[in-house]
Structure formats: C-alpha cells, structure tokens
Amino acid sequence: PAQGRLAGRHILVTAGPTHEPIDPVRYIANRSSGKQGFAIAGALAALGARVTLVAGPVALATPPGVTRVDVETAREMAAAAAAALPADAAVMVAAVADWRTEATGQKIKKDGKGPPMLTLTENPDILATIAGDARRPPLVIGFAAETGDMIEHAIAKRARKGADWIVANDVSGDVMGGDDNSVHIVTAQGVEHWDRMPKDQVAARLAERIADAL
Ligand code: C5P
Numbered sequence: 289p290a291q292g293r294l295a296g297r298h299i300l301v302t303a304g305p306t307h308e309p310i311d312p313v314r315y316i317a318n319r320s321s322g323k324q325g326f327a328i329a330g331a332l333a334a335l336g337a338r339v340t341l342v343a344g345p346v347a348l349a350t351p352p353g354v355t356r357v358d359v360e361t362a363r364e365m366a367a368a369a370a371a372a373l374p375a376d377a378a379v380m381v382a383a384v385a386d387w388r389t390e391a392t393g394q395k396i397k398k399d400g401k402g403p404p405m406l407t408l409t410e411n412p413d414i415l416a417t418i419a420g421d422a423r424r425p426p427l428v429i430g431f432a433a434e435t436g437d438m439i440e441h442a443i444a445k446r447a448r449k450g451a452d453w454i455v456a457n458d459v460s461g462d463v464m465g466g467d468d469n470s471v472h473i474v475t476a477q478g479v480e481h482w483d484r485m486p487k488d489q490v491a492a493r494l495a496e497r498i499a500d501a502l
Pocket residue numbers: 302362380381382383384385386411412413414415416429430431432433445
C-alpha cells in the first residue's frame with residue numbers, strides 16, 4: 289500500500305485545455321500547457337494519494353503513480369470528472385473552453401462568400417458542477433487565471449463556484465507555458481501570497497497544504 293501523508297486518499301485533478309471542434313481540422317481552445325496541473329497531480333501522488341488526472345490535449349508525460357484519463361472536449365472532461373467521484377479532494381486546474389460550437393463533419397471551405405458564422409453554446413462549468421454535486425469532495429479547489437484585479441476576481445469566483453479555495457495566478461507576464469508561477473491562495477480565512485517559484489514547487493507546497501487540510 290502507498291505510504292505518505294495522503295495514503296488512502298483519492299484526489300481528482302483536471303489539467304490542460306479542452307478542444308472544441310469546429311470541423312475536422314479546426315477547434316476552439318484556451319491557452320494551457322497543462323504543466324501546473326500535471327505537476328500538482330505528481331506532487332499529490334508523491335505524498336501517497338491515489339490520483340485521477342483528467343487531462344485535455346497536452347504533450348506531457350504522465351507523472352509516476354498517476355492514473356490518467358485523456359479527454360478532448362469540456363463535455364468529455366465533465367463526464368470523466370463526475371465518473372472519478374467519490375474523491376477526498378478535487379483540484380480543478382484545467383483551462384476549460386467556455387464555449388463550443390456545433391461541429392460539422394466536413395471541413396468548412398473558403399467559398400468566397402465571406403467567413404462562416406459560428407454559433408457558440410456555453411459549456412458546463414465543471415468546477416461548479418463538482419462543487420454542487422451530492423458527492424462533493426470535502427475539499428474543492430479551483431484556479432483563476434487573471435490579468436488584473438486578481439484577488440477581487442478570485443474572491444468572487446470562490447463564492448460563485450462554491451469552491452473552498454481558489455488559487456489565483458497572474459498570467460499577465462510569462463506564466464503561460466513557462467516554468468514559474470506566482471500564486472495567491474484565497475480561502476474562507478483570507479488570502480495567502482506565495483512568492484514566485486517554479487511550478488513544481490507550487491505543486492509540492494499545494495500538495496502539503498492539501499494534506500494539512502484533509
Ligand atoms: O471561470 P473561470 O474559467 O475563470 O474559472 C476557472 C476555474 O474554473 C478553474 O478551476 C477551471 O478549471 C474551472 N472551470 C471548469 N469548467 C469550466 C470553466 C472553468 O471547471 N467550464
């Protein structure tokens with residue numbers, strides 16, 4: 289059996305972007321390397337947790353000891369996350385596309401009649417759904433990538449989505465795809481400011497913080 293502070297715990301992590309197909313060759317997506325989410329999954333597993341990592345399309349190796357479920361769209365991610373319950377904690381790091389469109393089976397051609405109109409439909413909010421589930425994990429953590437008024441937005445997001453913690457990160461610099469991150473942890477107790485550090489270290493500290501809370 290696994291050893292460590294999180295031995296016997298099951299933790300759900302979502303990571304990466306989702307891709308919403310427009311046609312067989314095009315899609316709508318958010319910018320996300322998946323690095324921070326994969327690092328968190330690995331750090332939780334290193335503390336002995338059983339980790340289910342629901343991953344959107346990314347080019348990353350599965351961290352040791354992590355069970356990975358690959359998905360493409362937000363709706364697939366929502367289904368895989370729900371199927372992973374029950375869990376002791378959920379860490380929703382994925383950059384889920386907010387909208388999808390009705391994909392066509394054939395490639396849309398440039399026909400000289402101008403660009404096609406895309407009708408967008410809102411995707412399910414996976415974090416809010418998990419936070420409101422009858423089998424809600426005791427600890428639900430969301431992320432907030434913001435470019436301004438970060439803390440205010442994170443506090444509002446925490447309430448709106450029913451999360452216990454929001455990890456706010458400022459993505460106005462070179463955080464996207466980079467190896468460092470600068471985060472602030474928003475909880476019911478207040479806001480903790482963490483120094484800028486490598487994403488692996490953010491992950492290790494967050495995993496310890498989760499172990500403290502469970
Ligand atoms: O609303 P916003 O996208 O800024 O919220 C970010 C948080 O919500 C992240 O934890 C993200 O994983 C989660 N989220 C989600 N499903 C969505 C949109 C966001 O789980 N459709």
